[in-house]
Amino acid sequence: MAAVATETQFHVLAVDDSLPDRKLIERLLKTSSFQVTTVDSGSKALEFLGLHDHEDSPISVHADQLDVAVNLIITDYCMPGMTGYELLKKIKESSYLRDIPVVIMSSENIPSRINRCLEEGADEFFLKPVRLSDMSKLKPHILKSRCKEHYQQEEEHLQSNNIISPTNENSGSISSSSHKRKAVVDGEILLHAIRPRHLETEGTRSEGLTDGLSGRYFRLLVGWAV
Amino acid sequence: MEYSNLRRQTIFMKKNLFDQGFLDEQFNQLEELQDESSPNFVEEVVDLFFKDSSRLLTNIEQAIDKYPQDFYRLDSLVHQFKGSGSSIGALRVKNECSVFKAHCNDRSLEGCRRSFQKIKREHATLKQKLESYFQLLRQVGPREHAVSSRK
Numbered sequence: 001m002a003a004v005a006t007e008t009q010f011h012v013l014a015v016d017d018s019l020p021d022r023k024l025i026e027r028l029l030k031t032s033s034f035q036v037t038t039v040d041s042g043s044k045a046l047e048f049l050g051l052h053d054h055e056d057s058p059i060s061v062h063a064d065q066l067d068v069a070v071n072l073i074i075t076d077y078c079m080p081g082m083t084g085y086e087l088l089k090k091i092k093e094s095s096y097l098r099d100i101p102v103v104i105m106s107s108e109n110i111p112s113r114i115n116r117c118l119e120e121g122a123d124e125f126f127l128k129p130v131r132l133s134d135m136s137k138l139k140p141h142i143l144k145s146r147c148k149e150h151y152q153q154e155e156e157h158l159q160s161n162n163i164i165s166p167t168n169e170n171s172g173s174i175s176s177s178s179h180k181r182k183a184v185v186d187g188e189i190l191l192h193a194i195r196p197r198h199l200e201t202e203g204t205r206s207e208g209l210t211d212g213l214s215g216r217y218f219r220l221l222v223g224w225a226v
Numbered sequence: 227m228e229y230s231n232l233r234r235q236t237i238f239m240k241k242n243l244f245d246q247g248f249l250d251e252q253f254n255q256l257e258e259l260q261d262e263s264s265p266n267f268v269e270e271v272v273d274l275f276f277k278d279s280s281r282l283l284t285n286i287e288q289a290i291d292k293y294p295q296d297f298y299r300l301d302s303l304v305h306q307f308k309g310s311g312s313s314i315g316a317l318r319v320k321n322e323c324s325v326f327k328a329h330c331n332d333r334s335l336e337g338c339r340r341s342f343q344k345i346k347r348e349h350a351t352l353k354q355k356l357e358s359y360f361q362l363l364r365q366v367g368p369r370e371h372a373v374s375s376r377k
Contacts, residue, residue: 030264107305
């Protein structure tokens with residue numbers, strides 16, 4: 001087990017318009033040691049996350065509040081008003097929320113729907129009724145995203161202090177054309193694709209790493225993880 | 227003596243509900259989620275289902291009687307009903323909802339009407355059977371603790 005896992009309870013925001021389903025998902029999550037907030041619509045979910053329909057960033061930016069707020073969002077697909085897919089899109093379009101893992105639930109097993117959600121950035125797709133065994137799939141997504149978040153903070157710190165690398169490794173230039181970022185979780189290297197459209201708006205934050213830098217990155221993460 | 231009799235009755239009742247297709251595996255899943263921290267979980271979810279479903283059934287009935295028929299909306303309402311039914315393991319209800327949806331797809335109003343009557347019947351039957359089941363469980367419940375504390 002990596003030191004990435006802490007004793008903190010992770011907080012999941014569950015979105016479902018059906019009352020019995022909300023009760024069920026809440027119980028499933030609590031039984032699996034998550035902190036839970038349930039809402040009955042996509043718009044309420046966005047409100048809870050500090051986002052409003054016409055914006056992609058919160059009115060009042062309380063980064064700490066957002067960090068503490070939600071570690072994963074699990075949402076029903078079929079909902080009146082804003083569907084789970086539309087909610088997913090809004091989350092992924094928001095620079096503040098896009099790194100929060102999103103899981104879609106649906107009672108219908110439609111491959112094109114599943115693919116569309118995964119392509120839009122959903123981390124997982126659960127077929128309803130959701131079971132206790134599905135809950136074990138959630139934590140890895142949370143840990144992966146926290147790991148990535150920590151890496152981003154480290155990168156920013158290093159760049160703002162003009163530190164190239166802790167080992168003074170001459171590892172070549174950062175290529176902005178690379179669309180892959182490697183995250184280290186439990187010693188495994190996981191690939192996490194970055195959506196190209198964010199490259200322009202996010203500056204250094206979204207620049208990808210070439211393979212030549214992966215060694216430096218791994219050393220950074222290991223230094224933090226142990 | 228009386229306790230073990232009641233206990234046997236609940237087991238028998240539950241077995242019947244499964245054998246007759248009223249409930250499926252999902253109901254077992256619900257029971258597994260019940261423990262000391264949430265001792266009435268199953269009954270609570272089931273109650274929520276019946277509260278929610280009454281509302282849905284009314285909406286479906288109104289939608290059926292509306293002219294011109296909006297099969298898209300009908301399908302959507304029954305889809306919701308089917309979804310929550312499946313969450314509590316209501317197998318017969320779920321299956322009849324599938325039949326209804328097929329009629330919506332065929333744009334058969336008559337088919338929808340017939341199917342809706344069946345849904346209402348299955349819904350009412352399940353409600354009554356589960357009420358009896360939970361009533362029996364409640365009688366067994368406290369004694370279960372008493373028995374285990376004597377050990």
